Amino acid sequence: MGRTVVIVDDSKFLSKQVVEFFEEQLGFTVCATGYDGNEAIALYRRHQPDLITLDITMPNKTGAEAMKEILREFPDANILMISAVRGEAMLECMNRGAKGYIEKPLKFNDSAFIDDFKETIREIFG
């Protein structure tokens, strides 16, 4: 009955860490991982997961653009931005409908970071 998630990040290494975190710590089922904005859209269409995580800076299509397209098709999509991009770009994503954001670097050995990540997921799912 676990929730499903699609993880999209152009860094395979980070993507792997996020997958592990979602599976081991949050009990999610990871449907798929993607590496750019186009894949993000395709994977969302195919799996329609409970959550999709997007990096902002990605090749071919940015996370912000992918988010816009996903929301256009699935207005209720839960989108979590995971990016090192801060400030106005992130604010814009939040304003356009992202449900939460996580700042990179991903410090999975920092308990404060993990708590924040978990709390963010809780906030998304109410």
Add this chain to the structure above:
Amino acid sequence: MKRFVSIRTKLIFNTMLLITAAFSILLSVIIVSNIITVRKNSEKSKTNIRTSLLAKGRTLAQNNSIAMRGMAEDNAFTAIRDLVSSTVADDEDVAYGIYMDRQIIPWVYATPDNPKGIPRSNNPLDDSISRWAGSLERPAFIEYAGGRTAIIEFAAPVFIDDKILGHIRYGISTNSMERSIREVQADGRATLKLLILIILSTGLFSLIVGYAVVRQLSARITSPIGSLVSSTKSIAEGNYDLAVKQESNDEIGDLAGRFETMRLTIKQYTDHLQDLIDEKMRQVNDILNNIEQGLFTINLDGSVNKEYSARANLILKVKDVAACSIRELLRFDMKQGAAFLLWLDLVRKLHKQQRWIKLAKLAPVQQIELFAAPDTLEKKYIAVSYQPICDKKGDLVKVMVLALDETEKRMKDQQMAAERMQHESEVKAILNIANTPAEEIAEFTEDTSSRLHGLRAEIAGHLYCVRRQRDSHPATPLYSITKEHVDRLFRDLHTIKGNSGSYGFEMLSYFAHEAEDLLEKLREPIQERRDNILHDINGLLDSMDQSLDDIHRKIKLIFGKDEEITVRIPDARINNIVELCKRIESKADDPEVRSLITECIMLSWKPLKTLFRKYQKLAHKTARKVNKNINFIINNETMSYPNDILAGLDDVLIHLIRNAVDHGIEEPGVREEVGKSVGRIQVSLECGDGNRIISVADDGCGIDTDRVVERCIEKNIITREQAGRLTREEKIGLLFKGGISTAATVTDISGRGMGMQIIHNKVVELKGTLSIDSQLGKGTTCTISVPVDKEKPLL
């Protein structure tokens, strides 16, 4: 709730009611008693008058009956008539007088209307009274209603010698009696009227006086109540400073006393509370003052509210925060202004679902820079943070903006950074000393020291001349230094600056630069005293001396213990020696000669640091080209090896190092994202068992083997089934197949395929092996093992 009626009104009303009731009762009593008295009096007078009327009538009838005896006997009509008529005429009470004989025939019938008394007829009287009277043998009287008034008739027989001759009758009218009674009653009524009038006027007077008195009295009674009420009202309103006055010595006064006690108790309590609150506020203010926090609030449309802390003005450098727009306060540019409104919109929507700390981080302004004063370039750094203000329902209504002057903290940070930099530069200097051949360093210090010495001597000479000239010519001329002199000084300083810079002695280089600047001033037309500038230059030379001493200390620290004397021998001579040795090597059998030959050959050996210098430069050059930062580390860099130990491996090393820098090490942004510092390229060389083992390791992104396999399947190099059976090593081995690296492949493996193929082919050509160990996200280590050229055996 009952309508409020003041005690005074009630008092007046009730008193008036009481007075009115009392007078009404008095009035009724008097009226009743008066009526009774009047009635009694009239009865009494009626009885009296009747008695006197009866006595009068009886006397009149009896006297006349006696007087008439003779007249009747004599039939003296006229005499009888005169007597009766005169009696009627004389007494107004007598209504009529009749004398009648035995046959009841009237001789006289006198009335006020018939004064002469001549009867109207001579017929006997036939009325009942006349018949009653005619039958009498003794005097008697009878009462009857005679027309308008009641009549009492007195009749008496007139006889001689017991023979009745006739009857004398007099009718007495009760008119006068009734008149008297009426008069008595009228008197009574008049008295009553007067009494009522008196009582009423007394009552009215009493009412008026009573009202006035009660009014006065009630005012006196209620005035303490009034003040008590106003006092309690002010207490109820929370003002405990107004004392409750004890104005009267009655219950109200007592009550006021109790209220006063109560007020004092409450006041004491509230004062204490206020003290506590004041104390807390002071503490809070202290905290706020100590953290130098300025705060103000804004509405969700971005407008600034009136409430703000005074410190906010100070920190944000404005006169009145409330009079400024948020754009002015937070020094927005156009883009930030729009973003800020978007942010306010976002926090309003999301503040209930998301933690404020995360939302606050998205605010477009987190820090502002201000000039400390209008005419300085000194900057102030203000950290801006935000706090939500919600209403009772939990809806966001305002946002509190907190501004914290972080200049001092930042200065400390900068100071710390400067100190760190200084330490780093020192470490760098030490490293540079260590990385530079001792003789080179010695040459540098010697040169610098002698130049410094010369500079000092020259400056001292100029200072002496300046003083001497001023002593001999106090007015003019001014001391000048020739251009040639300045140029010479400049050249020396410039050499010191350049040399120390190239060896990484930053402090020395900095002082030399400063001294250069001062020296420039000596060229300019004279503006300030020469000796000042010369003194300053001298000071800088002192600092340079100290820096050089410091470098000396460091050199001693590094090379000091090992006081090996180094001798510089040109390469050509060494090569000659080595060539000669190699030629006689095979001919020499004596072990001592052999060891001499070996020692001589080893003269040409070089430390790894020198052998890898070319590749170090290459790594840095490549890194610069692709905007990456790297540290190039050589394991056991001081260990010496033959000059040609890397022979034949040039291509391999170039490719390995380029690969590591270009494709292994991530972009600085990415490294920061994954929490890595400056990239590390580490090379090592080991020799043994006739093999040279060289490894090039990076701490970059590693090889994504899944991706490599995917690419190979896509390129039909292997099938999906084959891929499933591959070990990790075999998957990495796919890289050597070549052609899997195209522009379309993702960044972390792009290009590596081709490079790897070249390396692989070269290693195979050298009859060596190539192995790759890679961990995703951690880095890649490529190790090649190549046999030593049999022609040049290693020692």
